[in-house]
Amino acid sequence: MTLRVLSIASEAAPLIKTGGLADVAGALPAALAPHGVEMTTILPGYPKVMAALGKAKAVHTWPSLLGEPARLIKGKLGAHPLLVVDAPAFFARDGGPYADGGGRDWGDNWRRFAAFARAAAEVAAGAVKGLAFDLAHAHDWQAAMTPAYLRYDGVSLPSVMTIHNMAFQGHYGADIFGGLALPREAFAFDGVEYHGGVGFLKAGLEAASAITTVSPTYAREIREAQFGMGLEGLIRSRGARVHGIVNGIDTAEWNPETDPALAQRFSVRTLPRRIANKRALEAEFALDSHDGPLFVVITRLTWQKGMDVLLEVVDHLVGLGGRLAVLGSGDAALEGALHAAAARHPGKVSVRIGYDEALSHRMQAGGDAILVPSRFEPCGLTQLYGLAYGCVPVVSRTGGLADTVVDANLAALAAGAATGVQFNAVHYSALADAIDRTISLYSQTDVWRGLQRAGMKSDFSWSRSGNAYADLYAALVEDR
Numbered sequence: 001m002t003l004r005v006l007s008i009a010s011e012a013a014p015l016i017k018t019g020g021l022a023d024v025a026g027a028l029p030a031a032l033a034p035h036g037v038e039m040t041t042i043l044p045g046y047p048k049v050m051a052a053l054g055k056a057k058a059v060h061t062w063p064s065l066l067g068e069p070a071r072l073i074k075g076k077l078g079a080h081p082l083l084v085v086d087a088p089a090f091f092a093r094d095g096g097p098y099a100d101g102g103g104r105d106w107g108d109n110w111r112r113f114a115a116f117a118r119a120a121a122e123v124a125a126g127a128v129k130g131l132a133f134d135l136a137h138a139h140d141w142q143a144a145m146t147p148a149y150l151r152y153d154g155v156s157l158p159s160v161m162t163i164h165n166m167a168f169q170g171h172y173g174a175d176i177f178g179g180l181a182l183p184r185e186a187f188a189f190d191g192v193e194y195h196g197g198v199g200f201l202k203a204g205l206e207a208a209s210a211i212t213t214v215s216p217t218y219a220r221e222i223r224e225a226q227f228g229m230g231l232e233g234l235i236r237s238r239g240a241r242v243h244g245i246v247n248g249i250d251t252a253e254w255n256p257e258t259d260p261a262l263a264q265r266f267s268v269r270t271l272p273r274r275i276a277n278k279r280a281l282e283a284e285f286a287l288d289s290h291d292g293p294l295f296v297v298i299t300r301l302t303w304q305k306g307m308d309v310l311l312e313v314v315d316h317l318v319g320l321g322g323r324l325a326v327l328g329s330g331d332a333a334l335e336g337a338l339h340a341a342a343a344r345h346p347g348k349v350s351v352r353i354g355y356d357e358a359l360s361h362r363m364q365a366g367g368d369a370i371l372v373p374s375r376f377e378p379c380g381l382t383q384l385y386g387l388a389y390g391c392v393p394v395v396s397r398t399g400g401l402a403d404t405v406v407d408a409n410l411a412a413l414a415a416g417a418a419t420g421v422q423f424n425a426v427h428y429s430a431l432a433d434a435i436d437r438t439i440s441l442y443s444q445t446d447v448w449r450g451l452q453r454a455g456m457k458s459d460f461s462w463s464r465s466g467n468a469y470a471d472l473y474a475a476l477v478e479d480r
């Protein structure tokens, strides 16, 4: 029997991406297909998404979706079914999915994503002729009101709420409650009410049949105040209904043997060819060209990602003969500080501010090591891309970073299992030590090759996790 799942996400690669959520939402349909799940993705109709749809016909219309007219349009996400909520008043704007061109969040985000979730709940519940679903799977706060709407509509469809990042919760004042079109009783401690206001993620976590997050370690961490960010009590109260399923990567997109972005393709058997990518990357970033270690960073520039601590160790890294290439965008102060570090170290440190998918591939192929000093990391994808591309990950021991990188301690090295370097706390001395260790490992050519090979051979495909999601869906549908 095929299970029909509606995956509700505010971004999905390749159509619209600001971060890791898009990679995962974009990869899930193909990951689930071999396990008897037909996944349909539903997205908001941002201009980029509408442009990709072309002249598709509406399959449903809402004269008033939380007060604005909207249509549902059918399309394709790769080879998989896609639905798009075309509501111009909410989504037809220049800028990003969540913020304007200047990086300021849209003031009506609560209404935009409540409307999106409302539409998705109706679709999941079977309101549109010809579309039927066995389960709704909502991602992050932007989709989190879907399980809540299902609950207060009295629809018994099972639902899964996935946390990709607990730091973003969709927390608003109580005054928006009236605009959500929910019954009065929903404004309750075990409903959508959160610290006197409205919490979108909180509402979804309360209403969903099961909760998942994107690694087993993060699933444990969010039971504690440091990582639960106010929702740790709720997570603990949902006990066995909280699961950690680690992300995979799309191995068609991220394969160094076939990647069209690279100067030179390579595999685990032809690792020496990688050098052409390193030389190309040095040229692209105007870095000195030599055989010393080249570190890369590819990230959103936020507190989460530990970029302030990276800035503190730049001088140390350069002092040891390292070079650093950074690609990122986000916090303006961090952007400025990175530019200043590059100006201090011409030929040694170079920064690209912006978002560039192809460049991120070239960096994974040409860098020797990727630095991921996150303060918390639900799963993390750039370390997985690093593993696949022989770019050795140097990561903080948290969340999915702890679960996916095997530290090069003596035992792991002796067993040939080591794939990277882990360090404990995100502060100067721990990161500086990790960089020392990495450079020392790099100088032992055979050891370094061993790390690269073990990483490239490790299984970061979606097969195991696809299976885990499919099992969870099946159990929830059976329980219904």
Ligand SMILES: Nc1ncnc2c1ncn2[C@@H]1O[C@H](COP(=O)(O)OP(=O)(O)O[C@H]2O[C@H](CO)[C@@H](O)[C@H](O)[C@H]2O)[C@@H](O)[C@H]1O
Binding pocket: 018, 019, 020, 021, 023, 024, 164, 165, 214, 247, 298, 299, 300, 327, 328, 329, 354, 355, 356, 357, 360, 377, 378, 379, 380, 381, 382, 400
């Ligand atoms: N400037 C830039 N140019 C090009 N590409 C860039 C870029 N900045 C980032 N990227 C890309 O965006 C993605 C980021 O994914 P991550 O998983 O590392 O973090 P993010 O915090 O966005 O995701 C959240 O959701 C994901 C998915 O579950 C979790 O893995 C993660 O821990 C959680 O914080 C990667 O594909 C990366 O290559």
